[in-house]
Amino acid sequence: MAVLNMVEAIRQTLADEMARDGRILLLGQDIGRNGGVFRATDGLQERFGEDRVVDMPLAEAVIVGASVGLAASGLRPVAELQFLGFGSQAFHQIEGQVARMRFRSQGRYGMPLVIRAPFGGNVRTPELHSDAHEAKYVNSPGLKVAMPASAYDARGLLAEAIRDPDPVLFCEPLRGYRRIKDEVPDADYTVPFGQARLVRDGTDVAVIAWSAAVTVAAEAAAQLAADGISCAVLDLRTLVPLDVRALAEVVARTGRAVVVHEAPMTAGFGAEVIATIQEEAFWSLEAPIGRVTAYDTPYPIASVEEHYLPSIERVKHAIRRVAGEV
Amino acid sequence: MAVLNMVEAIRQTLADEMARDGRILLLGQDIGRNGGVFRATDGLQERFGEDRVVDMPLAEAVIVGASVGLAASGLRPVAELQFLGFGSQAFHQIEGQVARMRFRSQGRYGMPLVIRAPFGGNVRTPELHSDAHEAKYVNSPGLKVAMPASAYDARGLLAEAIRDPDPVLFCEPLRGYRRIKDEVPDADYTVPFGQARLVRDGTDVAVIAWSAAVTVAAEAAAQLAADGISCAVLDLRTLVPLDVRALAEVVARTGRAVVVHEAPMTAGFGAEVIATIQEEAFWSLEAPIGRVTAYDTPYPIASVEEHYLPSIERVKHAIRRVAGEV
Amino acid sequence: MGPATATAREQAAVVPVTRLGPDGVLAPGCDPALSSAEALAAFRLMLLTRTYDERAFSLQRQGRLGTFSPVTGQEASVVGSAWALDPTRDWVVPQYRELPAMLRQGHTLEKVLLYQMGNPVGNRMEEGVNVLPIQISLAAQVPHAVGLAWGLRHQGLDACVITYFGDGASSEGDVHEAMNLAGVRRASVIFFLQNNGFAISTPVAKQTATESFALRAAGYGFPGELVDGNDLFAVYEVTRRAVERARAGEGPTLIESRTYRLGPHNTADDPTRYVDPEELRSWQALDPIVRVRAWLRSEGALDDASEVELQAELDGEVARAVAAAEAFPKVRPGQIFEHVYARPPDRVAAQWESVGEAGSA
């Protein structure tokens, strides 16, 4: 058992999976000699060779599109988008091809591939690097979407994603690469998809989040505990599959909920969480479910991003409001 | 006053707007000599010339990307995507460029452009032509999204879209091109954005829809009226801006609601409607809000699309369920 | 095979390689690229395609078949290129107008019809049929072909991949990204661009200003060839050369096959709105089937009697496929969910159970 940050956990998982399964190959921009701009693949090209860790031309659609062909040939590509924001360049390949190839070919060509993509705020990137686009991919059936919030889950969910016969978009929070650290077992394990993680239990308000927003939610909950508000914090881990039961259960206990995410509010995945809860746990609800999200604006310049993103203060305020305190 | 179908209303609006404003130019695939694959631009090239009605190479990203440059030069491009599904090829230009250019340039380069795109089921298209992708664009701040459900609105909203200084994605229901007909005034008018239309008032259940789903909702409501269930039907008309007040008001009257849309359920715009209602009208709600949507699968082969799309039967059933009857 | 060496302009890829003239006579000094037995087999496939197109058109008009895109006019282009492959190890990555290439690889008319009649299982290639599904999202298949070629070679297989795309599709960014990657990786892939004059109504002159699409290859570091796409022998020869390069590990080739769509874009299209009748007539005179037929007759490989017999055989083949497809069990609503996921999310599984019921989500 070692304490790793998320980027270390991811790197180790990639190495272990590649050692385990010779069909896995990595492809992406600057992932070889440079080891990835965040060093997620540092040392892997040295270890596995240029044929299995491949620096690609600067073209996201063909990184994804070639992965479709590689998968059809019997391999298990793990593609890296340098940033999720540049997944938009490959959007037609992801939603139109990756997600639909099994269906289109009626099972002949499964797509056991993973698309890794960092995203998320608070690391002062230039424009377009931090945007949380997850909802767009969730609304693209055929794809699974994983959003780990801890190093433990980054490892377990990535191993699961690589082994899953379906294509997975694996979103990695930039903020967590260095700043989220926790214990990661040395032994092999996977975290199954569709099982949310109860980060903390509580009786007053359920706070639901994924990826780096879980840290914000947990911190807000911890601070409010001192004030006598007992919050459950649920980390969804994967948005597709969605752990509908866990949502219903936690809200059944609390009767109140707040969703927190880094994407713009309107048509963000928080809306789906709210819709699902009101479908599954309507009669438990004692107050409107709160949303703490980014605004409905493009991701702003880094100097004001902390005002744009859900902050601990905003989450606490929303919890208090939902709890009926303000 | 004439009875027009939606494609006629759109064609007439394009002609009138082009006559009114010399800065408008149309660009798209097969829109010139062929008059568009659905004849939406029939006769316009003859009338306005090859310089203002431009057949483009088969490349969606540059149809949109060139529109950005055309707008920056002071023109008002109206681009046609042959199908909304192929907007995915231009997704980076739409969400990353069109939607953000005003913001990025801090007001120097507004984007008074319109992207017209047909979509929607029940006209037996090949794969990828019918998909309802609206939620992905709604979650792309900077853009407005219009989804007319009648010929009257097609005309009024398109004129408004063309005159609006912000970029507008204008989604046209394929099913309505020939099959939705209603009265369209000859005189110039616009339909303002962000004002939902109460298609029918009612007291038991509010049915909320947009685009061709409005027809399904209205028919279901009409049939249930005979059975003594009184439904209001609200046509959102534009998703961005969203008429939050109209949603709150109609649900305040009915206490119950059903959302109907052609997109897959999970993270479809129905989720946003539900989230908004529960935020704005929670205390009015007497039952969970129902969703009648497409399934969370890729759009299927045409022979089974009627099972995939919200049908009158499924909408009626959902209304009865929400009304507490089943 | 023992063609005359390419001329300088041919090498510059702006004058098409031509072997078999419109009259069915081989250019002076050229040996036929195919033996007469092989040419007859290729001719059979061309004629089967034409026969199918005609039958399918009438089925479509009767409402027994969905919209489809005929191959008519492009038979030499598709058959000549596919003929250069070894179906047991090579792969075809089609757009949607390459029926005979799919058949040559082992796909069946019955399944094609089944799909066009509305049953998705018709789109499943059987194991051993080395074909990817037809592509509706234009050009999106081109990156797949590169990845496929790369992956096969990565696994030590001596396979090459041909991908088809149109003059219209060639404008999509995917084609550029794929060709560039193929150059870098020296992928064993043949980019077979069928320039049939149109993308729906858009003439190629509005699609691009280049003198020849084949010139694009130099921008990616591999050879480009321009070929008369209505000439079975020339198409076969040029593609064969590309296959040999690929097998030798020399990487990709781009081939522009210059041909013409003699029919409508698809059964919903009205080409009289935009096709110049004179241009159409001039290309009708270059019908690829007429040419091969004339050559086969001049070689004594075909005569009136054997052609009547062949046509009857092909009519029968199409009729049997239609009968079999029509006899296939009707599509079920549940098929909406089949093969979407290998491991469906619970929510999707729940929708699946309810499909067809009014109470469904």
Place this chain on the structure above:
Amino acid sequence: MGPATATAREQAAVVPVTRLGPDGVLAPGCDPALSSAEALAAFRLMLLTRTYDERAFSLQRQGRLGTFSPVTGQEASVVGSAWALDPTRDWVVPQYRELPAMLRQGHTLEKVLLYQMGNPVGNRMEEGVNVLPIQISLAAQVPHAVGLAWGLRHQGLDACVITYFGDGASSEGDVHEAMNLAGVRRASVIFFLQNNGFAISTPVAKQTATESFALRAAGYGFPGELVDGNDLFAVYEVTRRAVERARAGEGPTLIESRTYRLGPHNTADDPTRYVDPEELRSWQALDPIVRVRAWLRSEGALDDASEVELQAELDGEVARAVAAAEAFPKVRPGQIFEHVYARPPDRVAAQWESVGEAGSA
């Protein structure tokens, strides 16, 4: 201007056009493309850029500036090309590493710094400064340039547009789609591809297999030129030729400017991980500033004293810009909402009102 006529290999676009040698001596038979007064002015801008890069680097290390991408090594490439334009009517559509082209068009160091210090208003070009915002989504600006050129000409303006993009960005589909459209529309646009050897760490040999990017132009029906990007005179001359073609209505030109990124990709990059020190040294010997300086000295347009004076002047210019930018009012949270919409949706307006409050949405 009276250059020697291009050689055949130059015309084939695989050997760079070169005029001013690394020693600052003009190739035999060449007239200088710029008068010594103009060359001195261009040199001033090159040196300002280098001066700015050095100052900005140290500000960044002090935490007074965000991440930025230096121009170092590419000054001749950017300045020489921009110099061929008329800022009063022509337009620049940049990627992000073309600071001096933006300055030449009228943008200011102060605004550049303001943006890099975190105030978005620094990214607003003033009216009359014919520049589009810098582009982070690589290659997405290239279609904009084509539309802009098209739109200006549509309105009867005799303007041309230059767009910059890197060897890395050139692999994106957007570049292909844009160049193809430009060919079809004969748009007055110059595609200026700065091949500086790298896309972050990816060497150009892994980016493409082509012998020269300039060869891509033939695939779109317009000329391509390859130029020594460290040679101010050659870059100016080749770009000037392209501008003249554009003005004459002859359409686009693609220029590959072969240069080298002497510094890191940006201030967060560690090039020692991937740059070959020997290769770096060989390019340091080709420093574009050294060359022009030598020529200016040989012409008597520059000497020790005037250069010291010039450097002091540039240091002062940069220092004043830094001071002005640092004195600018601090960014406000409300700026998140400014200029998002001309007519914001109610919901966005409501968020705007609440921004900065804990109770905000």
